[in-house]
């Protein structure tokens with residue numbers, strides 16, 4: 175505890191000294207989220223992280239999250255130095271969508287609009303017409319449908335499925351998934367709902383269809399936090415990474431938050447409601463990178479120029 179407090183103080187001074195701003199995702203350790211709040215940085219979903227970082231005047235952004243979030247920050251703020259506690263923090267969606275294969279797939283359907291989830295590499299973004307996050311995906315696809323466009327969607331098949339069902343738009347789906355959300359199980363969730371009939375079920379749309387079907391609210395991390403804050407229920411069953419409980423509890427004081435059931439426990443469960451890559455962000459590597467700057471996110475000028483176009487389209491999309 176004491177060691178963590180002195181590390182926190184050290185990081186707060188280093189952030190000032192290095193003119194750096196800490197931007198953290200809701201899935202990072204609550205200690206990191208608290209530090210981002212205390213330092214005047216931001217804790218948010220991936221869309222707001224991108225927005226906040228690009229508008230902040232600090233010369234260095236320290237991104238606590240996963241690789242695609244750091245790359246997005248670099249694409250939107252090429253003049254800034256983007257550091258991460260570790261560049262090894264990736265995402266199963268990003269890993270499951272290699273640019274060469276994806277590009278070859280898109281080449282087969284030149285009359286389709288290419289919409290990719292933010293959880294992708296800079297190279298995949300550069301191949302896309304649109305980048306979206308879960309908080310805006312539905313509205314962008316609705317808009318494209320109004321324009322009569324056909325859509326390729328990558329990489330999350332569950333989110334793609336959900337959007338197809340909501341909009342009725344037929345989309346060509348890439349076969350990717352999030353290893354954390356894929357673990358949530360409908361059977362366990364149904365049993366838990368029976369035990370707590372007053373609880374509302376909040377589900378991130380990266381979860382499987384059978385789980386999404388049981389939801390009272392389906393939404394991005396910010397949308398789920400907002401639901402917990404505004405719905406009258408005394409209790410919520412939450413199907414997303416448990417890191418979200420820190421901000422959700424702040425937004426919904428006095429309400430009870432329960433983790434939705436996953437497929438197993440301990441060694442039988444690969445991720446158990448906590449992203450193994452988000453978990454790579456810690457106080458020590460955060461301090462170390464501020465000291466030695468070795469985990470810097472670099473993206474080539476050419477990729478920045480190309481990936482910025484579909485990203486900027488998302489940021490300019492009316493909310």
Ligand code: 13P
Pocket residue numbers: 218219220221293307308309352380393394395396
């Ligand atoms: P959000 O865009 O809702 O923050 O989600 C990012 C993510 O990685 C979800 O698993």
Ligand code: SF4
Pocket residue numbers: 240264265266267293352353354355380415449450451452
């Ligand atoms: Fe990727 Fe899933 Fe981790 Fe989010 S929770 S960063 S989608 S692996």
